[in-house]
Amino acid sequence: MLESKSIWVSPNDIRRFVDPTSDNRLMEEVGAGRVERLAILFERHHVMLFNFFLRLTGNRSHSEDLVQDVFFRILKYRKTYQGQSKFSVWMYQIARNAHVDHLRKRKQEMSLDDQFEEPASPEIPAVERLNSDIDISLLRIALDRLPLRKKEVLLLSRFQEMKYREIAELLGCDIGSIKSTVHRAIKDLGRIYLELQGGESP
Amino acid sequence: MNCERTKEFLADYLAGELDEKTLAEAQAHLAGCAACREELESLSAIWTKLGVLPKEQPSAALRSRFYDMLEAYKEGLEKGGTAARIYQTISSRLSRLMPRRPTYQLALALVLIIAGLGSGYLLNVRFRSNARFEVATLKQEVNDMRRTVAVSLLKQASASERLMGVSWSSRVDRPGDEIITALLETLDHDPNVNVRLAAVDALYLFYGHPEVKDGLVRSLAGQTSPLVQLALIDLLVGIRERRAAEALERLIQDEKLNPKVKKRAELGLAQLS
Numbered sequence: 223m224l225e226s227k228s229i230w231v232s233p234n235d236i237r238r239f240v241d242p243t244s245d246n247r248l249m250e251e252v253g254a255g256r257v258e259r260l261a262i263l264f265e266r267h268h269v270m271l272f273n274f275f276l277r278l279t280g281n282r283s284h285s286e287d288l289v290q291d292v293f294f295r296i297l298k299y300r301k302t303y304q305g306q307s308k309f310s311v312w313m314y315q316i317a318r319n320a321h322v323d324h325l326r327k328r329k330q331e332m333s334l335d336d337q338f339e340e341p342a343s344p345e346i347p348a349v350e351r352l353n354s355d356i357d358i359s360l361l362r363i364a365l366d367r368l369p370l371r372k373k374e375v376l377l378l379s380r381f382q383e384m385k386y387r388e389i390a391e392l393l394g395c396d397i398g399s400i401k402s403t404v405h406r407a408i409k410d411l412g413r414i415y416l417e418l419q420g421g422e423s424p
Numbered sequence: 425m426n427c428e429r430t431k432e433f434l435a436d437y438l439a440g441e442l443d444e445k446t447l448a449e450a451q452a453h454l455a456g457c458a459a460c461r462e463e464l465e466s467l468s469a470i471w472t473k474l475g476v477l478p479k480e481q482p483s484a485a486l487r488s489r490f491y492d493m494l495e496a497y498k499e500g501l502e503k504g505g506t507a508a509r510i511y512q513t514i515s516s517r518l519s520r521l522m523p524r525r526p527t528y529q530l531a532l533a534l535v536l537i538i539a540g541l542g543s544g545y546l547l548n549v550r551f552r553s554n555a556r557f558e559v560a561t562l563k564q565e566v567n568d569m570r571r572t573v574a575v576s577l578l579k580q581a582s583a584s585e586r587l588m589g590v591s592w593s594s595r596v597d598r599p600g601d602e603i604i605t606a607l608l609e610t611l612d613h614d615p616n617v618n619v620r621l622a623a624v625d626a627l628y629l630f631y632g633h634p635e636v637k638d639g640l641v642r643s644l645a646g647q648t649s650p651l652v653q654l655a656l657i658d659l660l661v662g663i664r665e666r667r668a669a670e671a672l673e674r675l676i677q678d679e680k681l682n683p684k685v686k687k688r689a690e691l692g693l694a695q696l697s
Binding site (some may be wrong): 286411 | 431432434435436438439441466467469470471473474476477478479480481482483485486487489490491493494497498501
């Protein structure tokens, strides 16, 4: 079946379509009614997804709720999955929608209890001696100050193992704008980080 | 490669998405351009720095919640599947009962409609009378129960329970003599002002009873608390009880009477006459 042209297909792509344990195949089976196969996809992706939400929201319990929500939506919409897009792209599409809904819900609740809630952005713990700990805290705060779009794109490319091409597909825009968003996001992040550091030094 | 073009590739450079040819071209430009080199260095410094953000582990609860949900979803799916199969067999059996010729189909439909309407009517008539009877019995039972509860609460030692008794008695639809007597008793003799005030309010609901009016008029003379006196005067004037005029006059004669009560009694007297 592999014709002369197919030598340009990467091994990864071949695995995607032929390997019975590839994400796409598993998701198609889930769509066809073997919902228990979703467990394998959960085991493969839930920690990554949790970290994605954790970096977006800065809140552990919200992030866990969001992961659960994503897998619930995957079950609910399992029949709409079409194999042409990579499973992880589809999953992050759902994850983004879940996050948007979460923000909307939080906004409504915030108006009532914002003065009683702890802030969503991570604060620097009072006693922190290790430089790396301070680095981590500063980076988190800096990330939190990026606008949502930049933050999402940066997180997806830096931490979620997504290619620019896939992020472009996920967000429904062209690859050039994704690249420039990453470029600007990193630049902004660096600037904010330096500012924070300047504010920190004695 | 010029500066502008190189900038386009910086994002690819960071993510390691450049193919060899473009990488070589970009590196050739970077070697000769300090500005681009500096930009790449500052970008990749922060890009690398992001690596210190640790990968966190979710709590164990996340996994168990997921498996619970999957299990529940699967169960629901299987049940739904069985239900669909049963539905299919039933409907295929039923379809065999359908006559082939349209005329017969129409006739069958008419017969079924008439049979349905008739039996529905019969059932309805029966059911309604039955239901009406049952509801009436139930109401009666609830009413009796409230009455018992109210009377026994009114006899309790604690003031809050007696208050509850008063509020229970106001929920009784048709109070018997028993309730009226108990409430009047409370109004005359309860040591707690709040309970007596509540009794005035409850008795207002039952003022249609002749004994209630008598009792209220009689009670006015015996009350000592200005609050209860005021409430009673309000009530008696409100229901335009003429027999209260005499009691009011007698009240006004009392020299120890609270001046506010006296004022209200005089006003009430004017309103009644």
